[in-house]
Amino acid sequence: MKELKSLFIANRGEIAVRIIRAARELGIRTIQAHSVADADSLAVKMADEAVNIGPPHAAKSYLNIPVIIEAAKKAGADAIHPGYGFLAENAGFADAVVAAGMIFVGPSGDAIRTMGDKVSARIAAEKAGVPVVPGSGGRIEDLTEATQIAERIGFPIMIKAAAGGGGRGIRIANTAEEFAQFLPQAQGEAQAAFGDGGLYIEKVITKARHIEVQVLGDGERAIHCFERECSLQRRRQKLWEEAPSPVLPDKVRRKLCASAVALAEAVHYKGAGTIEYLYDDESHDFYFIEMNTRIQVEHPVTEFITGLDLVREMILIAGGARLKHRQDDIKRSGHAIEVRINAEDPARNFMPFPGLVKGLRVPGGPGTRFDTMLYDGYQVPPFYDSLLGKLIVWDETRERAIDRMKRALGELEIGGLKTTKPLHLLLADDAAVRQGQFHTRWLEPWLEANAAKLAE
């Protein structure tokens, strides 16, 4: 295999900065791709070289596979790091990088394909012995069969159109009577809306928590780096992430993490990945939902509790190194919390707020890390997502970590922009958050109830 001495970064924002840092420590030359709108970005200033890959619109730049491959080849890059978002989970891109004679920093195109498709991922998980959300598994055509499955898995049950998407055609039946009533309706609607009356059904986990396991694999062997909990979400966007989960009993943690390793090894996973689960706090059952075949936004909380550098590890593995850690080498200590600082105004329904940064004060001190692409005088472009930075803290206990987060948030100042900082300050003082009492649908009603406070 080709030695990895130069790395082309096909991403932007804070993760591009994070990748440059990891590469530089390894003595790897960095080439930063950027759109016209990102010519002044911190990543461009920090990288050894920068290449303009096109117009602001992501489809014409950060998502433009032929242009990126050509630019990377021309720059003499040995490898391409996709970051997260954009092309990170595009199997065709991973294949194209390899076909062009370069290394893709991530798993194979085939592994991305297997884990990226909901049905094949569920099948792979079941094969590896990982629990999946109980349901019909595939399409059901027959109402009698559906009723039998429903009685086996128990209510409430979600009825979904097989051909649907984006939440369309979903009904929730709380009782057998409702199920008998909704099923023919759903079938008729699905037929009318999608020309396909096929349905599938799944158990509803009412107060599910989102818990995910970080894995590292070298294609043969995999290890886990414990879990993260990311239940505080708005519109399925994570806002507050922590490690370890405040509620997971040790016995369940061992089973959960072992299941993630089994799945990663079953698909010959190479690089850093995350296996996401729903966790039922009352029954202690966990269910596979999906795998993210890339580095994740919230990876720093895992880095804080384990001492690993996950981005470095993924680059080393991409360069052909075997996993240097045994499972027993991975120890965790203390508690880490990350909050996402987005250019959004929580007082005005999270309205995006791009603009000029005038006066930036970055928090510091013990156990405090701020991963960002901001600098004073930076014009935040309106074309990409709203993440400005991630404030991550570590302390010996969760209580202490929350206190430290409050202290660090107090130090953070981003002049000229509206951000999610006031939201996180309120959350840090909330009794339920302090006690770790929340689930994936907890934050949205909380935001409504606290709208007046957020508007202050």
Next chain:
Amino acid sequence: MPHELLSPLPGTFYRRPAPDKPLYKNEGDEVAVGDVIGLIEVMKSFNEVKAEVAGKIVKFLADNEEPVMAGQALVEIA
């Protein structure tokens, strides 16, 4: 006196509700106050741009998928 409809936000201008959907409006179309002319995407959030005056669309001053600044003229209505 032609009226220029200005973009309320910086972002990407779209003339269609979705890539596979027809244009909201064409040059020469009559518009009423409140008619949707296009979308501005700001940080992955989509905001409708509505006509503030009634009249006829003379000319689009920004293209579909063009990056625009806040206050930039999008369309001329007479």
